[in-house]
Amino acid sequence: MGIDINHKHDRKVHRTEPVSQNVYIRLLVKLYRFLARRTNGKFNQVILKRLFMSRQNRPAVSLARVARQMKAKSREGKTVVIVGTVTDDKRIFEVPKVKVCALRFTEGARTRIMKAGGSCITFEQLAVEAPLGQNTVILQGRRTARETNSHFGAPGLPNSHAKPFV
Numbered sequence: 001m002g003i004d005i006n007h008k009h010d011r012k013v014h015r016t017e018p019v020s021q022n023v024y025i026r027l028l029v030k031l032y033r034f035l036a037r038r039t040n041g042k043f044n045q046v047i048l049k050r051l052f053m054s055r056q057n058r059p060a061v062s063l064a065r066v067a068r069q070m071k072a073k074s075r076e077g078k079t080v081v082i083v084g085t086v087t088d089d090k091r092i093f094e095v096p097k098v099k100v101c102a103l104r105f106t107e108g109a110r111t112r113i114m115k116a117g118g119s120c121i122t123f124e125q126l127a128v129e130a131p132l133g134q135n136t137v138i139l140q141g142r143r144t145a146r147e148t149n150s151h152f153g154a155p156g157l158p159n160s161h162a163k164p165f166v
Helices: 023-038 042-052 063-069 107-115 123-129 147-151
Strands: 079-087 099-105 119-121 136-139
Touching: 023 042, 023 123, 042 079, 042 136, 063 079, 063 107, 063 136, 079 107, 079 123, 099 107, 099 123, 107 119, 119 123
Parallel strands: 079 099, 079 136, 099 119
Antiparallel strands: none
C-alpha cells in the first residue's frame, strides 16, 4: 500500500509580486494589477504576469524580430507590446514604421524607430491608449538565446550538442 502524502503544506510557486525593488516596475505593477482586476480581458493579466518575471524570463527583443513579426497584413497599424528591452539590430537596413511599447529601449533602437516615423511609448501611455489591449501584438524574445543555455546538457555524450567550458 502507498503512503498518502499530505499536500496541505505545499508551497505555492507562482509569483504574486516582482522580486525587483525597481520603483518604476513596482508602479507599473500597481497600475496593471488594477487594470487586470477591473477589466474582463486577458491582456492586462498577461502584462501583469510578465512584469513579475525575472530578467532571464524577460529577454530582449531585437528590431529585426519586431520587423519580421509585423510584416503580416493583419498586423499593420497595431501597437507592438514588449515586456522587456528593445535592442537595435544592425543586420536590418529598413525599420518599418511601428508604434512600440516596452519597458526599455536601447539608444540605437529608439533613434531608428523614431527615424522610420514610428513611436516609442511607455506602459502608462499604453494603459491610456489601449486599456483593454485593443489593436496590440504582444511579443517576446527567445529565452534560450542566452549564452549559458548552450552549456546545458552533458558535453561529449553522443547526440549531445552541449558546449564544453573550455
